Amino acid sequence: MTSSSTGRRHDARGRRVLITGASGTIGRTLGERLTRSGARVVGLDLRPGGDEPFPVIACDVTDDARTAAAVEEALDVLGGLDVLVNNAGVGGPAPAEFAPGTEVRRQLELNLLGTWRVTAACVDALVAARGRVVMVTSRMAVMQLPLAAAYGASKRAMVAYADALRLELGTHVSVSCVYPSAVRSPIHDSTKAAGLSLEGMSVYEPLDGVVDALVRTALARRPRRDVATTRRGAVEFFLARHLPALTDRVVARTLAARARSGVFDGAELAAGVVERHRSGT
Structure with a gap:
C-alpha cells in the first residue's frame, strides 16, 4: 500500500483495488481509469469480457462458496487490498403493488447480499491495510421511482448495510456511498422491454462524471460519507433526505x-397505475 499523496488524493500508483461488476459499463471504465493511473486493479464479474485491460475473475456473487473463492484469488493476485468498489448490480421491472417474485429476489440477492458477501470476504484485508469501501448505490436509494421497487429497496438496503459497516469498521476502514442517477447501460434493457422505461422521470448523466466521482472517492485522503455525482444530484439528495414529502x-x-x-x-405491469390515474381524472 502506498502512503504518498498528491493534493487531496492518495497517489493511485500501487494501490490495490478490487472492483465488482468489472466488465460492465461503469466497472470497466473505472478499472481502466485506475489502471492507467498506476493502480493495481482486479475485477470480479459473472461474465468477464476477456478484453479488459486488467484481470477479471469469473464470480457469481450470489453464491457463498464461489464468492469466497474468487475474493481469495483476487487478494492473492493483489497481495492485499486498499480499496473495494462494490459496483455489481442489476435492475429490472418490479412494481411495488405485486407480490415479490423471481425478479425481486434476483435484485435483492445480487445488489444487497452480493455486496454483503464480497465485503465480508474482504474485511480482514481491508482492516490490515486500513483501507476503504466504496459503494456504488443509486439516487433511488434516497428518492424512489415507481415501477422499480426492488431496485430502490435493494439500493436503500445497501446504504443501510454501509452504515452498519462504517460503525463496526470505522476505526480502521472508511466506507463511502456514491449516488449516481441513471447511466445509459444494458442494466435498463429489461425495464424498457417491459414497457416501463423511466425516460423523463430520471435524468441520465454522463458516464465520465460518475467515474470521476468514484475515482475521487476511492483516492480521497479524507473520503466523504455520501457522494453525489452531479450538482443536480446533490440537490436531489438534499431534498430527498430533508424534504421527502416534497420529492414524493x-x-x-x-x-x-x-x-x-x-x-x-400496453405495459402489463403498469396497467394498474394507468387505470388508477385515468379513473382519477
Whole structure:
C-alpha cells in the first residue's frame, strides 16, 4: 500500500483495488481509469469480457462458496487490498403493488447480499491495510421511482448495510456511498422491454462524471460519507433526505402525467397505475 499523496488524493500508483461488476459499463471504465493511473486493479464479474485491460475473475456473487473463492484469488493476485468498489448490480421491472417474485429476489440477492458477501470476504484485508469501501448505490436509494421497487429497496438496503459497516469498521476502514442517477447501460434493457422505461422521470448523466466521482472517492485522503455525482444530484439528495414529502409530490406528479399520456399503454405491469390515474381524472 502506498502512503504518498498528491493534493487531496492518495497517489493511485500501487494501490490495490478490487472492483465488482468489472466488465460492465461503469466497472470497466473505472478499472481502466485506475489502471492507467498506476493502480493495481482486479475485477470480479459473472461474465468477464476477456478484453479488459486488467484481470477479471469469473464470480457469481450470489453464491457463498464461489464468492469466497474468487475474493481469495483476487487478494492473492493483489497481495492485499486498499480499496473495494462494490459496483455489481442489476435492475429490472418490479412494481411495488405485486407480490415479490423471481425478479425481486434476483435484485435483492445480487445488489444487497452480493455486496454483503464480497465485503465480508474482504474485511480482514481491508482492516490490515486500513483501507476503504466504496459503494456504488443509486439516487433511488434516497428518492424512489415507481415501477422499480426492488431496485430502490435493494439500493436503500445497501446504504443501510454501509452504515452498519462504517460503525463496526470505522476505526480502521472508511466506507463511502456514491449516488449516481441513471447511466445509459444494458442494466435498463429489461425495464424498457417491459414497457416501463423511466425516460423523463430520471435524468441520465454522463458516464465520465460518475467515474470521476468514484475515482475521487476511492483516492480521497479524507473520503466523504455520501457522494453525489452531479450538482443536480446533490440537490436531489438534499431534498430527498430533508424534504421527502416534497420529492414524493414531484415524482408522483411526473408519474401521473406520463401515465395519462399513454407512455405505459400496453405495459402489463403498469396497467394498474394507468387505470388508477385515468379513473382519477
